[in-house]
Amino acid sequence: MSTLFSSLRKSFLVGPLALVLLVIVAGCSGSNTGSSPNSAASPSQSADGGKPATGGTFTYGRPAAVNSFDLHNQITSNNAFAIDKVFEPLVAFDNKGEIVDWLSKSHNISKDGLTYTFVLRDGLKFSNGTEVTAQDAVFSIERHLKVGGPLAIAAQVVSVKAQDAKTLVITLKEPYTPFISELSNFSNGIIPNNFGGVSEEEFLKKPIGTGPFVVEKWDPAGDVTFTKNTNYWQEGKPYIDKLVYKLIEDDSQAINQLKAGEVDAIESLALQNANELKAGTATAVLTNGSWVTEQLFFNTLDQHFSDVHVRRALALAIDRNGLTQALTFGFAKPANSLLPPAIPYNTNDTIKALNYDVNEAKAELAKSKFPSGFSTKLLIASGNSARAQEAQIIQNAAKSIGINIEIETVELATFRERFFKYDFAAMLNSGQADSPEANSILAFQTDPNGFSKSYWTHYTNEEVTKLLYEGQKTPDGESRGEIYAKLQQILADEVPYIPLYFPDILVGARSSVNGLVVLPNGSLRFEDVQLKK
Amino acid sequence: MMKSNTEIKPSVTLDSSRRWLTQALLRAALVVICVVTAVFFLIRIVPGDPAKMILGEYSTPEAIASMHHTLGLDLPIGDQYLRFVRNLVTHGDTGASIISGTSARELIADRAPVTLLLIVMASFLAILLSLLLAMLAATNKDKLLDHLIRIFPTITLGMPVFWVGLLLILLFGVRLRWFPVGGVGEGWTGMLHSLILPAITVAFTQIPTLVRSLRAQMLEVLESDFLVTLKAAGIPSRVILLRHVLRNSALPTLMLLGVNISYLIGGTLVVEQVFGIKGIGSLLFSSISKRDFPVIQGIALYCAIAVVIISLLVEMASWWLDPRTKGKQ
């Protein structure tokens, strides 16, 4: 239960910000090291070997309404986590963040990293019963290329061709390693050729895809009701008949409704409420390692925070271990590097970060233009009590080295407008990857030419930019790792943002729910869900 | 033989009642004019430049100038006022939302039904519960029940309304599951069902004051001479209580509620937040944090005018219902 303002919650971690990850081309299939998701609390198949329990309606409480199913134009989690129930990509990531074949039976990436070949599964059908062909995939990817959108395909695609009814070939101009990961995103789901013969507008109102669920009733400002796709390619699944996305804007409301059994699971579970649900006999908490990094961002255009010594001093003054412990109740890891441990090439264990040392912090501040401290403001969004607490810890830490921070709390919408306009000195926010790819976060947070302008910090460093582009072209392997290690070290030294911790994905559910799969981007897979009667 | 009594002189003439009504209406109109003026100046009383508040500290002077223009702040103050009043009179509006461009009136009209329903339910519950409690206390004067009911306002006076709401949610929503813990249900029954807890919460803020004065009122009625007349005449006490005591106490309750309606509306705005109800309250909070001044002004204006009208109606109703006021004229 956080404060009253109803809007901010996990969607913030998962969606709007992390949002925009520029997708570019090249690569081979990922060598997903280092991802170590905690296993979910109860996503096991029915253990008794008997027939799985089927039927029933699953109600999922979510903080924001689904207002569009246009997979190529959407990015925020409120839509993404509904789109991925209806449309599915050729390859997908599993709950460990590993890329696996999904609609494709198999895929192959040529040695030069320029040709991608996918073979579709046999007997694959859309929810209306039509066979899925390679031509549908061609249409889907071409529309994405044409539309662009917030998750535009960044790889330089030369051609997309259907070699035969089941085989799709994509050719790139130059290698782009993150490509295969980015194809696993919801925005690369497969839709029927020519929207199945209806107009685009009509199609997006009644979308047809290969996903486990079909939209039955949809209020763009309220709830969505899905029914199960009887033509789903995973035999016998989904087990439930209906899935309802229920709009519950307020955190505490959501928790109360879960406790009261009015919903079966909730998407927005604040860290501080997790243990309460875990302790309850009727409720459980499902977790997974996330692709999210909670950070303190500086506006490098600000008179104080343009000084690297000020930023370093503050980083040294903050006890990240203590902060993580006090705020996250064991549902997070303290952060050293920008990349979360669930993302390949993270250097969280090896990086030399600025660790808590007040004396050193004071010494660092003494080197700056403001040796005797100053007063500034910290911008946070209302409605997220963990952030409010976090802000107080930072306020206290800053005070210990002579920096006076006034906490400015504004509503989520205002918060976003403010930082989009660089109208902040420092702010608390999080960055997130959309696919299991280092480039996903790094491009968003370090590219001064990208639309996010290094996550609105306006941080510009030529070497960082160079390393970023190099990493995109380098095939997976040690040399790519070295590039990203170097990049992360520069960021840790110059601190345009201080990574604070990596929060787990938390989903609150009724104990009666079985088979819920939590993905590291915060979405859920419902096809294995069974409701105990 | 006794002399026959002279005819009854009607103590209230059509003339005096018309005079009273004109006075009351005139007064209400004057207050409304003052309210409009106050709302107009609201944007100016608040420290700081509204344009700067909307655009942020890092905004350019050009942007601020253009925002001044949008808000009409570049005009002389007299013209601004005229413009404000003209817009209000012709469109019943305080301008378009700075954020969405929709007219403030429409935004408010969208959200008003739920809030109105909540206010009506809360008023109804407040009257019902306080009458009940006051009656129990007054008929059991100086007994344990009376003491308990009398302590109740003392304790609850210091209870913040959000706190009461939270307790009620925990008890009736989460534990007992009698009512939904928040939001607004579908259909009429769902809506009413989901608004019961919030209505009780709002009513709760009114009950202490109401019970306190109602109990005194009822004791006065219970100890009045006419009650002895009725009892002596052998009218069943049930009839006395329901028909005479209740009616005589209901009128002052209604008047008190009329005086308190302003507090009741204010409480409703806060309670809406606690229960996640998308009414005027949540519109107010979101408009405020977006510095959407036309909408804020609209909410303030409509709430205030509603208070003036309700007070007037209550005044008229009690004047109409209470023959004593007519006798005094």
Added chain:
Amino acid sequence: MSASPILEVEELSLAAGSKTLVSGVGFSLDRGESLGLVGESGSGKSLTLRAILGLLPRGVEQVGGTIKSEVRAAMIFQDPRKSLDPLCPVVRQVEEVVYYRQQVSRKAARTIALELLEMLGLPDSLKQTDRYPSQLSGGQCQRIVIAIALACKPGILLCDEPTTALDVTVQQQILATITRLQQELDFAMVFVTHNLAIAATLCSKLCVMKQGSIVEHGDALSLLQHPQHPYTQMLIDSVLPLPELEGSASV
């Protein structure tokens, strides 16, 4: 008339907490008879009436003695305006009492109520438009109160200073009405007043009360002519010139 008295009060004692308000009051009343209870304010007259009525004010209790009564009692109060529900039209109030007391239909109750009002000389216009107490004069209100009392078909009428709050001319009219009604309906009456003159004109028997006890009682005429108690003498002295005037005027 009847062999036994219709009201017998014996050794009545009333107290509020530890404070004795009325002690050892006793008298009896036959059918059609009138008794005057006279005394200064606070002497316990009204409380005695309330005790007979069975409606003691809150906090006052009967601590001794008995009240035996075979007939219904009804009461008329000091302040007629306060004795009526201000929010209930007067005819309705009379009608209500008739309805509950005489167990007749609503329609019959209304007819009876209107007859009563006519009997009491209230204006005919009430039949068309009902009025609230605040719209009537004090005397008119008192007539309504009497109507309510009569609607109970009382064997005894208890009058608690029914004229004190009224103008002198109206006082006369009300007293005349009560006298006339008593003759017509033949009820017994206990008349409480501080005015010995009024008591003497209305009642055949008198009791003089002081500080909660009866200090002297007896036949009205003999008591006036041969007062035994100095207090009675004092009361007589204070109104002496009046009896003749009143007497000649009323009979």
Added chain:
Amino acid sequence: MKSTLLDLPLQPDDQRKSTFQTILSTPSLVAGGIMLVLLIGLAVLAPVISPYQPSEQNLYAFLKPPSAEHWLGTDQLGRDVFSRLIYAARSDLKIMVLAEIIPFCTGVFLGMLAGYYGKWVDSVISLVTDTFIAFPFYLIVIIVAFASGAGQRGIYITFILVGWIVFARVTRGLSASFRKQEWIASAQTLGLSGVRIILRHLLPNVLPQAVVVLMTDMVGLLVAIVTLGYLGIGIAPPTPDWGTMIADGQSFITTAWWLSAVPGFAVVYTGIALSLTGDGLADLWRRK
């Protein structure tokens, strides 16, 4: 309010003693007074009593249950709840009292003016009163508090704007009824000026009632301060405040209920103390 009592018109010594006895025989006043003295004592002596600094964090000892070391446990940032509670009493009560001073004075004065002079003075003041009272209290509080930036300034501004109305209403009614009484008329015939009559004669007579209202009004103000804190637009952190303490503790209502329950009770306690004192004072003056 103790001092107000003693400032009342002079009385001989033995009568003053009886005043003291009357106070003792008014149980609600005694109870309320003791509760208030305790509360104010804690608030004033907070720096002496509190075992810790209210904003001193210990990120490794958070959400500890009550113990000998931390009497009411620690909050999410490892701050001592007891210390915060009494420091919050200090800040909340200080604002409550300070925010009432100006409205009380202006309200009582304007009310007396309106009641004493009647006519157009009364009409103008009543019109202003009616205008302000038309705006729901929380609406104005929230708007002004938000617009003037979170913190104490908003509370002061709001209360200066609307707080005086209650007092003006009460004193206006009282003054109007006194005006018709003979002693005022006789003072007027003696040629005393209006202001003199108001201050010398009217004021001592309306003050008791106004003080009774002040007690109840302070409860309302405290609740408003706490509500603003809860909404996140009241007293800004790190200054402790009961409202923000309730809001912060709300997440742990099932695991560490005392976090939000204790400051909640503090508010209710203060409310009871003030309204008991108000009731008691009203009783006392009624009996005189």
